[in-house]
Amino acid sequence: xxxxxxxxxxxxxxxxxxxxxxxxxxxxxxxxxxxxxxxxxxxxxxxxxxxxxxxxxxxxxxxxxxxxxxxxxxxxxxxxxxxxxxxxxxxxxxxxxxxxxxxxxxxxxxxxxxxxxxxxxxxxxx
Numbered sequence: 001x002x003x004x005x006x007x008x009x010x011x012x013x014x015x016x017x018x019x020x021x022x023x024x025x026x027x028x029x030x031x032x033x034x035x036x037x038x039x040x041x042x043x044x045x046x047x048x049x050x051x052x053x054x055x056x057x058x059x060x061x062x063x064x065x066x067x068x069x070x071x072x073x074x075x076x077x078x079x080x081x082x083x084x085x086x087x088x089x090x091x092x093x094x095x096x097x098x099x100x101x102x103x104x105x106x107x108x109x110x111x112x113x114x115x116x117x118x119x120x121x122x123x124x125x126x
Contacts, residue, residue, distance in 0.1 A: 004125045005078030009058050015074035019064030021047040028052050072118030082109050082125040089113045
């Protein structure tokens with residue numbers, strides 16, 4: 001088992017960044033019988049990040065009260081070395097969205113970048 005991602009997570013997950021994150025989670029629970037795996041709220045109680053399992057996949061959801069919201073798609077990828085991937089992306093023309101960091105002791109080491117087509121890639125190492 002790799003130690004750089006959760007054992008029951010896929011390497012690649014869609015990442016939805018939306019203003020109505022709580023509605024989307026409820027919708028996924030009702031329609032797909034999704035299971036809420038993790039939820040992190042901001043100090044004001046609004047959703048910052050959540051993860052739901054649908055069958056063998058994980059969908060990550062970010063709350064809309066963020067400057068990271070964009071029109072393009074967001075994709076989350078667990079990688080062995082988030083810093084190395086981030087550095088390689090920047091060296092190859094990607095725009096930095098967030099330099100990799102661990103925000104809390106129980107959080108992944110995570111960063112993000114946007115490619116020239118407008119896709120925001122969030123990379124993390126557990």
